[in-house]
Amino acid sequence: MTNSAAFPPTPAISQPQTPPAAYDGEIELALLIEHLEATPPSFLALPRRGRAGGIHVDAVLADVIVLVTGQEPSEDQLFPLEELSSNHLRLILISSWLLSHPFFAGRGDAGRVAWFASYELGSLAELVEADLVTRDPERAEELCRKVLGGLGEPVANETAGESADRLIAIDSSRRVRLIRESQERVHRAEQVAAAMAAGRARDPVARFHRP
Amino acid sequence: MTGLRTHIPPAVRARNPLVTEEGWLLLQSLVDHPDAPEWTGETGDRIDADDLRALDWFRRQLPGSRQWSAHGPTPTITGWVADIIASTAFHRSRVRDGMNLARSWADLPAMSRHDLVTRLGEIVPPDAPLDELVVVTTAGTNAEPLDLPSHPRAIVADHPLLEATLAEYDIQIETGPDVVAVANIRAEAHPDIFAALFSAWDDAAMVSVNLRPEHWRNGIEGARRFFADLDAQVIMGEPAALLEAQAWEIDIRPAAVVTTGSALRSGTASRLANHFQCPIINWYSLTESGPVAGSAPDGPGLRLLSGDIYLEIIDAHGHPVRPGTFGEIALTGGRNPYLPLVRYRTGDFGRLDRVNGEPRLLDLRGHSPVLFRTFDGLAVHPSEVGQAMRSAAISVRHQVIQEEDGSILAAVEPAEGIPVNWEALHRSLKGLFGDLRIVVENDSELGGAEPYRSELETTDDSAAGDLDPGKVLVDPDVAGEAQDPLADDVPHDL
Numbered sequence: 228m229t230n231s232a233a234f235p236p237t238p239a240i241s242q243p244q245t246p247p248a249a250y251d252g253e254i255e256l257a258l259l260i261e262h263l264e265a266t267p268p269s270f271l272a273l274p275r276r277g278r279a280g281g282i283h284v285d286a287v288l289a290d291v292i293v294l295v296t297g298q299e300p301s302e303d304q305l306f307p308l309e310e311l312s313s314n315h316l317r318l319i320l321i322s323s324w325l326l327s328h329p330f331f332a333g334r335g336d337a338g339r340v341a342w343f344a345s346y347e348l349g350s351l352a353e354l355v356e357a358d359l360v361t362r363d364p365e366r367a368e369e370l371c372r373k374v375l376g377g378l379g380e381p382v383a384n385e386t387a388g389e390s391a392d393r394l395i396a397i398d399s400s401r402r403v404r405l406i407r408e409s410q411e412r413v414h415r416a417e418q419v420a421a422a423m424a425a426g427r428a429r430d431p432v433a434r435f436h437r438p
Numbered sequence: 439m440t441g442l443r444t445h446i447p448p449a450v451r452a453r454n455p456l457v458t459e460e461g462w463l464l465l466q467s468l469v470d471h472p473d474a475p476e477w478t479g480e481t482g483d484r485i486d487a488d489d490l491r492a493l494d495w496f497r498r499q500l501p502g503s504r505q506w507s508a509h510g511p512t513p514t515i516t517g518w519v520a521d522i523i524a525s526t527a528f529h530r531s532r533v534r535d536g537m538n539l540a541r542s543w544a545d546l547p548a549m550s551r552h553d554l555v556t557r558l559g560e561i562v563p564p565d566a567p568l569d570e571l572v573v574v575t576t577a578g579t580n581a582e583p584l585d586l587p588s589h590p591r592a593i594v595a596d597h598p599l600l601e602a603t604l605a606e607y608d609i610q611i612e613t614g615p616d617v618v619a620v621a622n623i624r625a626e627a628h629p630d631i632f633a634a635l636f637s638a639w640d641d642a643a644m645v646s647v648n649l650r651p652e653h654w655r656n657g658i659e660g661a662r663r664f665f666a667d668l669d670a671q672v673i674m675g676e677p678a679a680l681l682e683a684q685a686w687e688i689d690i691r692p693a694a695v696v697t698t699g700s701a702l703r704s705g706t707a708s709r710l711a712n713h714f715q716c717p718i719i720n721w722y723s724l725t726e727s728g729p730v731a732g733s734a735p736d737g738p739g740l741r742l743l744s745g746d747i748y749l750e751i752i753d754a755h756g757h758p759v760r761p762g763t764f765g766e767i768a769l770t771g772g773r774n775p776y777l778p779l780v781r782y783r784t785g786d787f788g789r790l791d792r793v794n795g796e797p798r799l800l801d802l803r804g805h806s807p808v809l810f811r812t813f814d815g816l817a818v819h820p821s822e823v824g825q826a827m828r829s830a831a832i833s834v835r836h837q838v839i840q841e842e843d844g845s846i847l848a849a850v851e852p853a854e855g856i857p858v859n860w861e862a863l864h865r866s867l868k869g870l871f872g873d874l875r876i877v878v879e880n881d882s883e884l885g886g887a888e889p890y891r892s893e894l895e896t897t898d899d900s901a902a903g904d905l906d907p908g909k910v911l912v913d914p915d916v917a918g919e920a921q922d923p924l925a926d927d928v929p930h931d932l
Contacts, residue, residue: 408527411527411564412527412559412560413559415527415559415560415562415564416558416559416560417559418559418568419558419559419562419568419587420559421568422568422569422571422587423558423571423573423585423587425571426571426572426573426587427573427585429572429573430453430479430480430481430482431479431481431572431573431574431630432481432482432483432484432572432574432588432590432593433481433482433483433632433634433635433636433644434574434593434596435596435600435619435620435622435636435644435646435672435674436596436620436622436674436675436696436698436699436721436723437577437622437624437676437698437699438577438698438699438723438724438725438727438728438729
């Protein structure tokens with residue numbers, strides 16, 4: 228018995244017949260962020276894990292692949308979701324809403340979408356709570372930039388270098404890495420200071436000259 | 439049966455893991471010698487069997503390691519630097535990604551002593567185990583003495599480097615637990631005085647002694663007898679301390695004298711050669727790096743000792759200068775696992791040029807050999823003067839001159855906004871020199887003045903001014919008046 232009645236229904240993503248002409252080229256980041264900010268509650272709901280009720284993320288992901296590629300995904304283009312964390316699944320859901328923007332229709336291939344959902348969002352899920360990407364402007368920008376990058380799409384009105392620099396500046400993994408490196412540096416400095424104190428307490432090592 | 443029935447104390451074995459009973463007996467005979475110095479501490483080499491194997495490898499590869507190019511570091515050095523950049527936060531933070539070290543060597547930022555003071559925790563590689571770390575201290579002549587991490591294996595590398603230097607002069611050091619390999623002579627107020635054994639030389643011994651009468655059980659006469667019994671093969675020390683040995687009439691004939699710590703002037707070398715009747719060899723060595731270069735019998739300059747240190751001469755901007763051009767010595771590489779040096783500015787100056795087809799360090803301008811005297815003629819090392827100055831005043835720089843009559847003139851260029859406690863400074867110097875006339879003054883234009891100078895006796899090319907040890911410079915009664923901080927010759931700001 229499932230308790231799916233307690234959860235909103237799994238959202239359906241409908242495929243537009245043709246991409247709107249306005250999105251033939253590149254998309255401005257602001258438009259994508261605006262779309263993200265308008266994420267419907269059903270894409271923010273708890274995902275289904277095992278038999279515990281909630282949104283069927285696998286179904287949503289399959290829908291978005293159809294939308295983005297224009298084709299049904301083959302079985303080997305899907306990947307098992309059972310082992311993913313709840314946070315990772317929620318990021319897939321939110322990203323699916325982002326990818327439902329008409330701009331992406333027919334622009335990607337299933338492999339890229341699967342890789343992005345699995346690895347890129349997996350890394351992000353270790354560092355960022357899914358709720359934040361719709362509430363925090365910087366995290367929203369990060370997800371939008373990563374979605375575009377994941378599908379190989381440029382950002383309108385930016386050079387590739389500018390986009391890369393901006394992503395580096397706001398990238399969560401970089402921020403966390405810098406914090407971790409800083410913590411490691413402090414820890415190592417403390418270790419070295421302790422070893423120096425221990426070394427001072429010992430008899431000096433004999434050397435036959437003073438440099 | 440040898441009849442050896444000694445019991446080596448655990449503390450001695452902890453300091454000397456490979457000590458033999460014969461070595462222990464030799465050490466005891468030195469410590470208990472009736473004319474021995476007043477030992478201040480005990481020490482050992484902390485070398486184990488693995489260290490000896492590593493040392494053996496270092497010794498064997500040494501002759502082939504000397505490679506040098508005027509066009510930049512060897513691939514061995516650039517490969518080592520690439521590894522260091524990848525592994526240490528300090529170096530990684532200063533280098534752009536993907537930098538081609540061989541092509542862009544001049545763009546590699548030089549590091550300085552200031553980095554060792556402020557970022558040591560980032561300079562020590564993160565994968566270097568710290569359990570065998572030992573502490574070594576810089577001399578502190580021109581700056582605050584600095585404690586640095588080192589490893590027994592790095593320190594013992596000095597042995598094959600000395601062997602190689604002596605081999606240039608056809609001198610082979612004898613080893614074994616029945617010889618004293620080295621006597622290190624110092625002339626200071628507060629030195630470490632000790633005897634030790636070296637596993638690297640099969641338990642041959644060394645002593646480090648100080649030439650102040652109160653540091654000997656039986657004064658100067660006792661010191662002479664001790665040195666005669668010691669029969670040390672090599673005498674080491676700063677030029678000024680070795681001249682003190684001449685003044686003490688320590689009449690010994692070692693196989694070689696090796697000077698360290700400050701520049702060796704030709705006049706000093708001649709005086710030492712006349713006294714000791716042996717080759718006088720100069721070593722260029724830093725606490726940070728270990729020995730780098732040593733003199734050779736076939737021509738001028740200092741020969742680079744080992745390929746694991748790349749020596750270059752750089753300008754004020756860190757760019758390598760043309761061969762033969764004078765500039766600052768910078769070192770890359772080294773054998774201290776805790777202190778990877780990359781273009782380390784030494785603060786010493788010289789030039790690098792070819793002599794007999796190989797690079798030699800020429801016109802080395804390290805610290806000048808200076809020895810100060812207390813009111814009763816005892817030796818004071820410039821590093822001790824520097825420490826006395828710094829203990830009482832934070833300054834940009836200072837200069838201390840001892841005049842012919844023994845007076846001490848100490849000039850201080852104060853740091854901006856930090857007042858100098860002139861009375862404390864005067865007191866500090868008086869504590870070191872005793873009842874000499876001491877003048878301290880404010881001089882905001884010291885600039886590049888040599889920090890230490892003595893008019894009492896010269897250690898350079900002039901042989902004038904020899905001083906009898908223990909000769910009283912100033913009548914204490916008279917000096918007692920002159921050192922009054924409120925006397926006329928003390929600056930008004932006191």
